[in-house]
Amino acid sequence: MLRGLVKSNASHDGMGFRLRGLEMTRLETFVDAAFAFSVTMLALSPDNVPRTFDEMMVLFKGIPAFLTSLAMLLLFWNGHVRMSSRYGLDDGVSRVLSGAFIAVMLVYVYPLKFMVGSFFENYIPALRTPTFFNSIGSAQSLSTMFIVMSSGFVGMNVMLTMHDLYALKMRKALAFTMHEIKVVRCEVGASLVYIAFGVASLMIAIALRSGAGVVWAGFVYAGLGAAIPLYWTVFGPSKAEISDARAQASEE
Numbered sequence: 001m002l003r004g005l006v007k008s009n010a011s012h013d014g015m016g017f018r019l020r021g022l023e024m025t026r027l028e029t030f031v032d033a034a035f036a037f038s039v040t041m042l043a044l045s046p047d048n049v050p051r052t053f054d055e056m057m058v059l060f061k062g063i064p065a066f067l068t069s070l071a072m073l074l075l076f077w078n079g080h081v082r083m084s085s086r087y088g089l090d091d092g093v094s095r096v097l098s099g100a101f102i103a104v105m106l107v108y109v110y111p112l113k114f115m116v117g118s119f120f121e122n123y124i125p126a127l128r129t130p131t132f133f134n135s136i137g138s139a140q141s142l143s144t145m146f147i148v149m150s151s152g153f154v155g156m157n158v159m160l161t162m163h164d165l166y167a168l169k170m171r172k173a174l175a176f177t178m179h180e181i182k183v184v185r186c187e188v189g190a191s192l193v194y195i196a197f198g199v200a201s202l203m204i205a206i207a208l209r210s211g212a213g214v215v216w217a218g219f220v221y222a223g224l225g226a227a228i229p230l231y232w233t234v235f236g237p238s239k240a241e242i243s244d245a246r247a248q249a250s251e252e
Contacts, residue, residue, distance in 0.1 A: 013085065015183050015237065016245035020174065021088030027098055028084050034102040035077045038109045042069050061127045065117040072112060076105065079160045087167045087174060097166065101159040108152025115149050118142075119218065146205035146217040154198035161191040179237065179245040186236050193231050197224055 011019045021028075043066060080101065083089075121128045164187050167174065171181060197220060205217040237245075 012246055013082070014242075016242040017086050017180050017183050018177075019085045019088075021084050021086065021090075023088075025084075025090045027090050027095055028081075031080055031084075031098050031102060032077075034105065035073065038073055038105055039070060041106075041109050042066055042073070042113050058129050061121075061129055062117060064124075064127060065113070065120045068120075069109075069113050069116045072116075073105070073109065076156050076160070080163075083160070083163045083167070086180075087163075087170075089167065089170065089174075093166055094163070097159055097163050101156060101163075104152055104155040104159060108149065108156060111145055111149040111152060115145055115218065140209055143205045143209040143214045143217070146214065147202060150198050150202040150205060150217065154195050154202065157191050157194045157198065161188055161195070164188045164191065177245065177248075179241060182237060182241075186232070189235060190228060190231055193227055194224065197221060197227070 011022065013019060080098070164184050168176075168181070168184055168188075171184075176184070201217045201220045204220060205214055208214040208216070
């Protein structure tokens with residue numbers, strides 16, 4: 001089912017892309033509920049409610065790791081919201097892709113929480129908990145966790161890429177403009193950059209499985225902070241193109 005294809009007064013997002021899916025569907029509600037559940041999994045479990053001051057302080061030490069993990073999950077959630085708003089697709093293919101997206105996310109959330117928590121505890125001694133030294137494990141254990149986390153990161157970006165590719169396949173039915181086709185192709189390219197960094201992390205974790213250098217499997221993600229803005233600067237639509245797309249849409 002395609003929603004809102006013929007609305008001439010439809011809203012546009014910051015990229016000048018017409019929003020075809022402004023009405024909430026059961027599919028989007030289901031995905032949002034799954035994300036809410038994942039956030040709950042990141043937070044403190046009911047079995048570990050603090051009962052003493054010391055336990056409360058241990059809980060506070062985990063707040064930076066929780067907020068960082070939450071921010072990473074919200075990036076993926078925002079990606080799904082973006083696609084739902086832009087494309088308005090709610091058919092069999094979209095449901096399968098969204099279901100696979102949720103499945104990968106639920107597997108990804110615990111390795112993400114563990115790795116982010118270990119990073120903060122390792123490099124910021126003030127955030128270390130009493131169980132830190134017992135949870136570090138060997139280099140091989142750390143490598144395994146990086147492999148699982150990077151596989152989840154790659155998997156979620158693959159699902160987002162497939163959503164965008166499916167929208168390109170449906171571009172005639174969705175009445176995409178040339179500007180919108182360019183934006184979607186740029187989104188696919190950006191997702192491929194994310195996937196490339198995830199694969200690089202995966203390869204490092206496998207190649208340095210028994211050595212201390214395996215930590216670089218985590219540091220490699222820092223490169224995304226420069227790679228993604230650079231990608232959009234080089235390949236993304238200019239401000240003039242976005243303004244022209246909005247002006248053209250307002251005249252229709």
